[in-house]
Amino acid sequence: MNIVVCVKQVPDTELERSLVPGDNTVNRASADGVINYLDEFAIEAGLQLAEAHGGEVTILSMGPAKAAESIRKALSMGADKAVHVIDDALAGSDALATSLALAEALKAVGFELVIFGSESTDARTGMVPAMVAERLGVPQLTLASKVDISGTDVTIRRLTDDGYQVVTGSLPAVVSVVEKANEPRYPTFKGIMAAKKKPVQVLSLTDLNLDAGSVGLTGAASWVEDFAARPPRQAGVVVKDEGDGGAKAAGFLAERKFI
Amino acid sequence: MTEVLVLAEHTADGEVKKVTLELLTAAKRLGAPSVVWAGPGAESAAARLGEYGAEKVYAADSADFADYPVAPAAELLAQLVGQVSPAAVLVAGTTEGKEIAGRLAVKTGSGVLTDAVNVTAGDNGAPLAEQPNFGGSITVHSTVKAGTPIIAVRPNAISPEASPGAGAVEAVSFVASDAAKSARVTERVVAEKGERPDLTEAQIVVSGGRGTGSADGFGIIEKLADSLGAAVGASRAVTDAGWYPHAFQVGQTGKTVSPQLYVAVGISGAIQHRAGMQTSKTIMAVNKDPEAPIFEIADYGVVGDLFQVLPQLIDEISKHKG
Numbered sequence: 001m002n003i004v005v006c007v008k009q010v011p012d013t014e015l016e017r018s019l020v021p022g023d024n025t026v027n028r029a030s031a032d033g034v035i036n037y038l039d040e041f042a043i044e045a046g047l048q049l050a051e052a053h054g055g056e057v058t059i060l061s062m063g064p065a066k067a068a069e070s071i072r073k074a075l076s077m078g079a080d081k082a083v084h085v086i087d088d089a090l091a092g093s094d095a096l097a098t099s100l101a102l103a104e105a106l107k108a109v110g111f112e113l114v115i116f117g118s119e120s121t122d123a124r125t126g127m128v129p130a131m132v133a134e135r136l137g138v139p140q141l142t143l144a145s146k147v148d149i150s151g152t153d154v155t156i157r158r159l160t161d162d163g164y165q166v167v168t169g170s171l172p173a174v175v176s177v178v179e180k181a182n183e184p185r186y187p188t189f190k191g192i193m194a195a196k197k198k199p200v201q202v203l204s205l206t207d208l209n210l211d212a213g214s215v216g217l218t219g220a221a222s223w224v225e226d227f228a229a230r231p232p233r234q235a236g237v238v239v240k241d242e243g244d245g246g247a248k249a250a251g252f253l254a255e256r257k258f259i
Numbered sequence: 260m261t262e263v264l265v266l267a268e269h270t271a272d273g274e275v276k277k278v279t280l281e282l283l284t285a286a287k288r289l290g291a292p293s294v295v296w297a298g299p300g301a302e303s304a305a306a307r308l309g310e311y312g313a314e315k316v317y318a319a320d321s322a323d324f325a326d327y328p329v330a331p332a333a334e335l336l337a338q339l340v341g342q343v344s345p346a347a348v349l350v351a352g353t354t355e356g357k358e359i360a361g362r363l364a365v366k367t368g369s370g371v372l373t374d375a376v377n378v379t380a381g382d383n384g385a386p387l388a389e390q391p392n393f394g395g396s397i398t399v400h401s402t403v404k405a406g407t408p409i410i411a412v413r414p415n416a417i418s419p420e421a422s423p424g425a426g427a428v429e430a431v432s433f434v435a436s437d438a439a440k441s442a443r444v445t446e447r448v449v450a451e452k453g454e455r456p457d458l459t460e461a462q463i464v465v466s467g468g469r470g471t472g473s474a475d476g477f478g479i480i481e482k483l484a485d486s487l488g489a490a491v492g493a494s495r496a497v498t499d500a501g502w503y504p505h506a507f508q509v510g511q512t513g514k515t516v517s518p519q520l521y522v523a524v525g526i527s528g529a530i531q532h533r534a535g536m537q538t539s540k541t542i543m544a545v546n547k548d549p550e551a552p553i554f555e556i557a558d559y560g561v562v563g564d565l566f567q568v569l570p571q572l573i574d575e576i577s578k579h580k581g
Contacts (some may be wrong), residue, residue: 002537013511017393024399038512048492076293082371095371121314121511122393125373126354127361130329132361135332139441140329143354145505153313153444158328159355163506164542167328173442180498204482215473217331220372226379228446232392233537233556238549241563246571249543252559256541258463259464 001149001171002056005046005079006102006132006189009033018123023217024224025092026122036068038117040077040184045147045177046115047078053149056080058109062090062101065139068200076187076195083109087205092217095123096249099131101215104137104208109177110203113154116176118143129176139169142176146190188237261346262315263290264339266297266332266359268351272324273300274305277460278351280419280463281351282368282412285378287422288387290346293317295339297324297332301428309426311419316426319433322515323440329355330439333362338433340367340407347386349378350528353413353459360411369406376416376517376538387409393536414516416538451508458507463520464538466492466509470525470546470565474502479569480524486576492516492536494526510535525565545569 010196012019012034018027035043050210059074059082061067071082085105093101106114114136119126133140141147144156145164155168159178187195205212213219239248253259263286266275290577293309293315298476301318308316315386319340323331336359338349346362350356356433357373364371377513381387388401403409458464465487467480477497484491492504492509509535521539527530528544528551536542537556544557545568554560561568 013534016438017396017398019392019397052320077554091336094368095361096380099361099365111445118512125361125398126357127364127371127373130358130361131365132332134333134365137438140358140362141360141442142329143558158444159506160355160447161459161506163450165328165444165448166440166443169442178505203397210448221403222369222372223366223370223404225387225400225402227392227397227399230396233542235555236558236560238554238557238560239569240549241561243567245561245563245568247575248429249559249561249572250543252522253487253576254579256520257575258541 001051002110003050003055003115004058004060004106004109005075005115007039007043007059007070008120009044009067009076010036010037010120011060013037013121019227023092024227025217025224027139028066032128033066033070035073036117036120038119038121038179041177041179041181042117042167043074043077043079044182044184048182049113049147049149059087060102060109061127062098062105062115063090072195073199075198076192077185078167078191081198082200084200085203085208089205089212089216092220093190093215094222095127095131095222096221097219098213099128099135101210103132103135104127104210105203106132108203108208112172115173116174119178120217129174133174139173141167141169141173143175144175145180147175147177147181155160157189176236261290262293262343264295264336264345264348265292266295266336266348266350266356268353268356269298269304270299273304275304275479277419278414280311281414281417282349282351283308283313284420285412285417286349287312287370287490288378288380290383292424293343295336303429305470309424310421311387312422312424313426314424316428317349317431318428319431321433321435323435326444327435327442328444329358330362330442332359333366334435334439335433336363337366339431345407347408347410350411356519357411359499360409360489364409365472367406370403371409371411372401372403373411375412376409377412378530395534413517420456450504452532455484458492458514459516461490461518463487463489464492464516465489465520465524466494466526467497467524467528469496471502471521477502479566483522483524483573486573494532523553524569525552526553528556
């Protein structure tokens, strides 16, 4: 089975993140780039499915030159090869443009199963997997906490606001997984060494037959007008429990009319 | 006045969810709200929708919306966008709502904004969305430059305001395409939450963290929640350990909540967790570690053992109720 896992490099969520004044895009230059934490579950799901059913795992990532580091990390976890979509004109792409570039890359590379993380930790729109499924005209099997393949049927547990649904579709399909899906493996030393020799194909917009005006900031259908740091929350009163902590807390709730 | 389409969120038995009323309140600022009702039950919901400003209710009574996730609802909205050329389309910013918004954006070549906590009419009356970014550390204002603006609005962010509208039901004939029926629901399992309110819609949320120590220990979080009529949330440490179901996780990789009151118990307040709750109006924290970062953002904090503090708090609350 030909499995393609989509991976995004994002600013580290453990560190301060910012936007660039002027074009109001995510500041990727100043931040340490890491694999979107939620994509690690997608990589693991791809590797497990390939181990169980045979086939190859390809990493697909769209991003600047720096994203090559995250691609290598994904390869060191055990993926077979990678495709890096890179073009200056892609900078500042919104979800709509990102889904366009990814869908075209998937058509160019070929796929039976596409796996995404549930969302990126920077933009957090959670829309790209659904948008790519729409563009490719294949079943959308997203927000999966469990993925099973039997023949050409893919069955997932789709997390909903109040529980889960069992949802089934046929290959080729687009899947997204949530963090309950598995426990991502760490790269081994052997894996890290092997990753250095694995092939990474580079694709530009020209390779994808896409017009620069249809993506990036110039093609963006949504626009950030302005941004401001949220005023920091002020710390309030902190009391020590001396046998009366519960009563004091109740006093606060009563004062604020919650009880 | 130009119509603004609002995709109704409702339960399987046709009860209008509160977020739908919030969407209507936002829609009213942009034009004449028209509800899009996917599934059965529009007739009985129309009066309630009218109370909050719905002029029309487009009713597409089909079982396809329940049997096939996301795609049929996006198709229905695309059909109506073609028919009525609305000023905007508003959907609930739930995981499913955002996916519907995404597919609709592709179908109509439109810009889409997610996680809006406020929507107002900007220059030329076009919608301007306010969005918290990076877990609420930055606030941005965004607009749409192409197509019909599609906005996913975070539940519980806008206060619903009653405002009479005609609420006239108009049946829509809709047939889902085969492509929209390529992913089929074969089973539904609802997590047991008893009579508690929905996590993202609740006025009060009580969340427990690692400090609860075990699935048994977490029981006291449910007791406090029930004494306050609150929803129960959990930190990632708790759901990872399997002490409480994943559906209740609050944080960067779980649900984002903005209740009137958020009570964090035994939660240190790491950045991952804060990203999901720091836009709450009031925050109260109980933690035995005085250095826990949660105290930096709490309006009221109690340093102490949660198993000592909570029973007393629950007792005081019940006394207060009389």
